[in-house]
Amino acid sequence: MFNEDLKQIQRMTPLMQRVLIVDPANASARLLADLMRNIAPVQIWHAPTTRKGLEAARQVNPQLIFVELAGTEVDGVEFTRQLRRSDAACRMAPVIMVTATATAGAIIAARDAGVHEFLRKPYNTKELLRRLEAVTLHPRDWVEAVQYVGPDRRRFNSGDYSGPLKRRSDVSATPDAERILQALKIVRSAIPAIATDPTQAMRALLAQMIELQRGAAVTKDAKLARLATDFQLYLANVAQAKTFDAAEMGRRAQGLLALLPPDDPGKERAA
Numbered sequence: 001m002f003n004e005d006l007k008q009i010q011r012m013t014p015l016m017q018r019v020l021i022v023d024p025a026n027a028s029a030r031l032l033a034d035l036m037r038n039i040a041p042v043q044i045w046h047a048p049t050t051r052k053g054l055e056a057a058r059q060v061n062p063q064l065i066f067v068e069l070a071g072t073e074v075d076g077v078e079f080t081r082q083l084r085r086s087d088a089a090c091r092m093a094p095v096i097m098v099t100a101t102a103t104a105g106a107i108i109a110a111r112d113a114g115v116h117e118f119l120r121k122p123y124n125t126k127e128l129l130r131r132l133e134a135v136t137l138h139p140r141d142w143v144e145a146v147q148y149v150g151p152d153r154r155r156f157n158s159g160d161y162s163g164p165l166k167r168r169s170d171v172s173a174t175p176d177a178e179r180i181l182q183a184l185k186i187v188r189s190a191i192p193a194i195a196t197d198p199t200q201a202m203r204a205l206l207a208q209m210i211e212l213q214r215g216a217a218v219t220k221d222a223k224l225a226r227l228a229t230d231f232q233l234y235l236a237n238v239a240q241a242k243t244f245d246a247a248e249m250g251r252r253a254q255g256l257l258a259l260l261p262p263d264d265p266g267k268e269r270a271a
Contacts, residue, residue, distance in 0.1 A: 008133055013040040015136040020062035021046045022053035022079060023098070024071035028121075032066060032098070035128055049073035054082060061089045064135065066119075069099035069106055080113040084149040085200055092142060094135035094151075098123075114150025116140070141179075144207035145186045146193040146200055180215040180224070183208040184260050191253060194244045202244075205235055212256070227255045 019042050023029040026048070033044045045060050047053035050073060057065065065083075067076040076097050083091055097110045100121040107118055117131045140151040187208050193201040209232035216225035234252050238244065250257075 005129065008129070008137070009040055012132055012136040013042075016040065016042055016064040016132065018042070018060055018062045018064070019044045020053065020056055020060055020065045022048075022050070022056075022065065022067040022074060022076070024048050024068065024074045028068075028098075032128075035125055039125070039129065039132070050075050050079045050082075053079055054086070054088075057083055057090050057093075058086075058088045062093055063090070064132075065090070065093055065095045066098055067095060069097055069101065069110065076115075077109045077113045080110070080115050080150075084114040096131050096135065111153050112148065114148070116151050143182075143186075144204050146190050146197060146204050149200070149204075176215050176218050180212060180219070181260070183211040183215065184256060187253060188257055188260065191249050192246055194246045194249060198244045202235065202239055206232070206239075209235065224256075224259065227259075231256055 016036075019033075019036055021029045021032055021044060023032070023046065026046075029046045029048075033046070036042050036044060045056050045062070047056045053067065053074070056062075067079050068074050069076040076099070080095050080097070083093075083095070085091075094116040095114065096117045096119050097115045098119045098121065099106060102118065102120045110118055116135045119128065119131050143150060143152055186204055190201045190204040190208070193204075209228050212228035213225060213232075215221070216228060231253060234249075238249070
């Protein structure tokens with residue numbers, strides 16, 4: 001490896017000390033494990049099924065997860081979806097999906113499940129390093145919505161491209177106004193979902209209050225800060241009492257939702 005690679009690896013190593021590989025094939029799991037150990041001194045656990053992978057994720061709390069797209073008793077998309085919506089400590093850990101059948105449908109399904117990167121077989125050390133660099137040194141914003149939970153999908157599989165960033169959406173951080181708008185949209189979509197998916201809806205709502213307070217602090221918007229704080233206190237009481245009333249919640253959120261542009265279509269478009 002070149003000196004530049006070694007410097008990058010030194011920066012990445014603390015962020016991938018514990019690695020989980022979910023793969024039904026022992027040979028391919030062993031190959032990946034050997035490559036990872038050649039890159040850095042990491043601890044590796046292997047799970048051959050989706051169920052055992054989810055169990056291992058809870059027990060090991062991995063910093064990085066590789067999952068096979070499909071195989072005997074392994075469904076990488078379902079594994080990722082369940083992990084993201086679980087209460088496991090590693091639910092936000094980077095997930096790299098590995099497969100030899102990288103169809104457009106598979107890539108979209110992986111992205112929409114909350115996967116960070118897509119690694120196509122056969123791969124070499126250089127390609128693996130690019131994915132590792134993408135998930136450790138270039139973290140993406142986290143989206144906590146109802147229909148989607150995971151990293152910002154607008155930068156999916158960023159390890160495939162190393163050229164100049166040209167699009168407005170390619171900036172490393174979402175502009176504050178856009179982040180606030182997205183948070184408000186998620187709030188609006190999460191309120192009616194409180195009746196059918198209260199756990200994730202509450203998680204999404206609470207996450208957006210933090211995002212809105214952060215945005216209010218950056219933009220020095222006292223009104224937004226007050227509304228977000230008041231609604232957060234209301235949500236805390238709801239969570240404690242477990243009284244999930246979508247109509248009342250919508251009434252309490254009127255002040256926040258009034259900040260949305262009047263011509264907005266009202267659809268959640270979490271990135």
